[in-house]
Amino acid sequence: MKALLLATLIAALAGFAAVAALMPHAHAADAAAVKVVVNQLATQYMCQCGCGLTLASCTHGVCGPRDRTLAEIRRMVEGGKTPAEITAALVAQYGEAVLAAPPRRGLNLLAWWGPYAALLAGAVTILLLGAAWTRRPGPQRAASPSALSPEQRRLLDEELRKFDA
Amino acid sequence: MSELGNLSIALAALVSAYGLVAALLGAGLRRADLQHSARNAVYAVFLLLSVASGILLYQALTRDFGNAYVASYSSRDLGLWYTVSVWWAGQAGSLLFWAWLLAGFGAVVVWRQAGYRELMPYIIATVMGVSVFFTLLLAVVSSPFARLAFAPPDGQGLNPLLQNPGMFFHPPTQYLGYVGFTIPFAFAIAAMATKRLDDEWIRATRRWTLASWFFLTLGVLFGMQWAYVELGWGGYWAWDPVENASLLPWLTGTAFLHSVMIQEKRDMLKVWNLVLIVLTFGLVIFGTFLTRSGVLSSVHSFALSSMGPLFFAFIAVILIVSFTLLALRLPWLKSAGDLDSLVSRESSFLFNNLILVGAAFSVFLGTIFPMISEAVRGVKISVGAPFFNQVNVPIGLALLLVMGLCPLLAWRKASLANLSRNFLFPGALGLLTAVGLIVAGLRQPVAVTAFALSAFVTATILLDFHRGAMVRRGHGEPYPLALGRLVLRNRRRYGGYVVHLGVILLFAGMAGSAFSSQQEAVLRPGQTVTINQYTLRYEGISQYPTQSAMVTAATLTVFNSGAPIAVMNPQRNIHRGHEEQPMTEVAIRSTMMEDLYVILAGIGEDGTANFKVIVNPLMMWMWIGGVLMSLGTVVAFWPERREALRARARYLVGAEA
Numbered sequence A: 001m002k003a004l005l006l007a008t009l010i011a012a013l014a015g016f017a018a019v020a021a022l023m024p025h026a027h028a029a030d031a032a033a034v035k036v037v038v039n040q041l042a043t044q045y046m047c048q049c050g051c052g053l054t055l056a057s058c059t060h061g062v063c064g065p066r067d068r069t070l071a072e073i074r075r076m077v078e079g080g081k082t083p084a085e086i087t088a089a090l091v092a093q094y095g096e097a098v099l100a101a102p103p104r105r106g107l108n109l110l111a112w113w114g115p116y117a118a119l120l121a122g123a124v125t126i127l128l129l130g131a132a133w134t135r136r137p138g139p140q141r142a143a144s145p146s147a148l149s150p151e152q153r154r155l156l157d158e159e160l161r162k163f164d165a
Numbered sequence B: 001m002s003e004l005g006n007l008s009i010a011l012a013a014l015v016s017a018y019g020l021v022a023a024l025l026g027a028g029l030r031r032a033d034l035q036h037s038a039r040n041a042v043y044a045v046f047l048l049l050s051v052a053s054g055i056l057l058y059q060a061l062t063r064d065f066g067n068a069y070v071a072s073y074s075s076r077d078l079g080l081w082y083t084v085s086v087w088w089a090g091q092a093g094s095l096l097f098w099a100w101l102l103a104g105f106g107a108v109v110v111w112r113q114a115g116y117r118e119l120m121p122y123i124i125a126t127v128m129g130v131s132v133f134f135t136l137l138l139a140v141v142s143s144p145f146a147r148l149a150f151a152p153p154d155g156q157g158l159n160p161l162l163q164n165p166g167m168f169f170h171p172p173t174q175y176l177g178y179v180g181f182t183i184p185f186a187f188a189i190a191a192m193a194t195k196r197l198d199d200e201w202i203r204a205t206r207r208w209t210l211a212s213w214f215f216l217t218l219g220v221l222f223g224m225q226w227a228y229v230e231l232g233w234g235g236y237w238a239w240d241p242v243e244n245a246s247l248l249p250w251l252t253g254t255a256f257l258h259s260v261m262i263q264e265k266r267d268m269l270k271v272w273n274l275v276l277i278v279l280t281f282g283l284v285i286f287g288t289f290l291t292r293s294g295v296l297s298s299v300h301s302f303a304l305s306s307m308g309p310l311f312f313a314f315i316a317v318i319l320i321v322s323f324t325l326l327a328l329r330l331p332w333l334k335s336a337g338d339l340d341s342l343v344s345r346e347s348s349f350l351f352n353n354l355i356l357v358g359a360a361f362s363v364f365l366g367t368i369f370p371m372i373s374e375a376v377r378g379v380k381i382s383v384g385a386p387f388f389n390q391v392n393v394p395i396g397l398a399l400l401l402v403m404g405l406c407p408l409l410a411w412r413k414a415s416l417a418n419l420s421r422n423f424l425f426p427g428a429l430g431l432l433t434a435v436g437l438i439v440a441g442l443r444q445p446v447a448v449t450a451f452a453l454s455a456f457v458t459a460t461i462l463l464d465f466h467r468g469a470m471v472r473r474g475h476g477e478p479y480p481l482a483l484g485r486l487v488l489r490n491r492r493r494y495g496g497y498v499v500h501l502g503v504i505l506l507f508a509g510m511a512g513s514a515f516s517s518q519q520e521a522v523l524r525p526g527q528t529v530t531i532n533q534y535t536l537r538y539e540g541i542s543q544y545p546t547q548s549a550m551v552t553a554a555t556l557t558v559f560n561s562g563a564p565i566a567v568m569n570p571q572r573n574i575h576r577g578h579e580e581q582p583m584t585e586v587a588i589r590s591t592m593m594e595d596l597y598v599i600l601a602g603i604g605e606d607g608t609a610n611f612k613v614i615v616n617p618l619m620m621w622m623w624i625g626g627v628l629m630s631l632g633t634v635v636a637f638w639p640e641r642r643e644a645l646r647a648r649a650r651y652l653v654g655a656e657a
Helices: A001-043 A063-080 A083-092 A109-134 A138-143 A150-164 B001-028 B032-061 B068-073 B079-085 B091-112 B122-141 B167-178 B180-193 B200-230 B240-266 B270-293 B309-330 B345-376 B385-408 B416-439 B445-473 B479-489 B491-515 B619-637 B639-655
Strands: B515-523 B527-529 B534-545 B549-560 B563-568 B569-576 B581-587 B587-590 B596-602 B609-616
Touching: A001 A063, A001 B515, A063 A083, A063 B079, A063 B515, A109 B091, A109 B345, A138 B445, B001 B032, B001 B091, B001 B122, B001 B479, B032 B068, B032 B091, B032 B122, B068 B091, B091 B122, B091 B167, B091 B180, B122 B180, B122 B309, B167 B180, B167 B240, B167 B270, B180 B200, B180 B270, B180 B309, B180 B587, B200 B240, B200 B609, B200 B619, B240 B270, B240 B345, B270 B309, B345 B385, B385 B416, B385 B445, B385 B491, B416 B445, B445 B479, B445 B491, B479 B491, B479 B527, B491 B609, B491 B619, B534 B596, B534 B609, B549 B596, B549 B609, B563 B587, B581 B596
Parallel strands: none
Antiparallel strands: B515 B609, B527 B534, B534 B549, B549 B563, B549 B569, B569 B581, B587 B596, B596 B609
8 A cells, every 4th residue: 555655656746747847848838829829919900009000010119009019918818818809808998990900890891892892893894795795796897997807807817826836 | 592492383383374274275276376385384394393303402402401391301410312312201392303203204295295286285284284283282282492480400300211222212213103104194184185085195105104104113112122121020011001002003004004905906995094094193193192191190101291181182183074074085985896705815904904903992992991981980990911911812813813814815816726725834834833832731722822823824924935936936046036036026015024924923922921930039148049940149239329320239140050151230220319219220131032030129228139030931032023023114115116106107197087
């Protein structure tokens, strides 16, 4: 029994020793991980100094608002908050303007999807117009001042074929 | 002296107004004497604004700090060249620079393109109309010759951020590009006013358009380079409103540059080309408005003022006049040409235009969206880099794809044989690149797609060069000579391809930034920080005064895989008169593979130094791409005498008809 207790004690001590030995590395790893997360989040929020840039790209050498916000973010990351919780906390404190990209809801959807909708509409227009232009009747084409005679067209095709070859 | 400057500006405003009225009356009443007088008015405005500019430069160089503008933007310790740059460093001076360039370009048009007699009165009226706006701003709102009650012994000096060689390159090229687009716009207005709506206005302004595009491209690239080396955050483009403002006319101008080819070759897209040049010019004024109005916060906020409403009104006038004229001329703008097939080079140009204008719309919407949100919801929001990157990356990739497809498709109609023959090699190369990158461990889909498309587009361009050279070689020319002559005989086409190769390198550099890595460290002398294969050992700090600043420089020895390769000296400087805001001067070590970018972020009182070290892959390729784009534009721009004669002959035939 004694031997068992002794073995357990030794194992526990060894375990503690191992954990203690690893602790600085664990701290270093945690600190590095926090830094990575903070750096990543710094690209998602605007600096409050009025530079109009994200925390990651604020150009001021010394910037109190940037350093304060980064410190807040670091504290929240170290406190185990998720990015969504951090976002909520920053929005509650600074308003929606702290977000470098507007949230995808309501009127903001116009900014997010407007360009694609416009591109889609444009593509459809090109396809419809293109189809209409290619279906124009022959006589109208012949009436066009820039239209070529069939012979000229044949020669042009030939030249283009030669060039492509 | 200042009185003479003010008088010159006031007279320039008056003569501009006279030129506008005389030109319009001369055209309306068919009075040659009035038209001639309007032409002379353009020369007079140029002369008057040259006098005003000369006085401003003289006052800056002789340190006349009784001039409020000179006192605000220069100081006794400012070197000669930075003193010259005071001309465009502040609002009043840069408006004078704008107006002077405009008058100069107007004078060149009146002198060199006098043959376009019917168009000329309206060209003059447009140029003078724009000149009236800028000279009035200078005369009434923002004079560069306002005097101080007492002349201070020294000026406030130039903002330290502006004390960079970029100051000589970025603003002048940007303005040359901006102002240059006034000329094609003026020709477009003249074409609509005179109903001469064939492609002559386009041919007459082809080189103006190319030159303006060239300078705007240089302006944007110099701005990126300046931001990269000066702003000290490791990037080159922050999607700042003023940066966006320079990109907007570049995007629509690029679309215009492409779509005019369709009008020249196929007599199509007449309305679209007019819309594009009006939009481009409108965006040029919008860009100047954003830079000068301070309506959106920006890193360029040294240019804040309250002249926003005036610019806004001017943009409204431009758009209303242009689009009303366009609507009235619609019956004369019917396309004579047809599209033979949807699978053709013409249609690929249409899609190229769609994507470029779509990108411009996306950037425009993102830039002004904070104002829309505040007006509609009453909620302030921000639209920053993450938004623009997410929305624009797919659009950029689509543009790259179309850039590759375009040279593969035949004019008029691409046959199946044409497609399979042209697509096989470039398509296979693109695919192989994608597979190779994935096998090599690359997992970012955007970067893989960008590199694969870059390979695809490069192959299409090189294939086109090769085929052209082979055709010439068939006529007995040695291959290198055939290649050279191919380019010389068709400078526009092959110059354009060289520009495209530059764009690909630019995209490759941008894709490289997806793999940038960074490390922050607080070090004592002797300690090291490691990033990728680099180890940087902090050796210590030195401090020394210069003429205008107290410099604090850190010394770092850089090791690559253990071997010493460089010594870097990032700085943190306190400029005289700007003590509250220390400036970082980054240290950059560039190779073809990557940039090692070191920022001295702070210095502790305990002898520690705070460093931010960034490795930016492929940055050099971006700048090489910029050089290639410039070279290609020069090739395309190089005058072809035959083409000029042909254009002139066409115009004369048209005038007699």
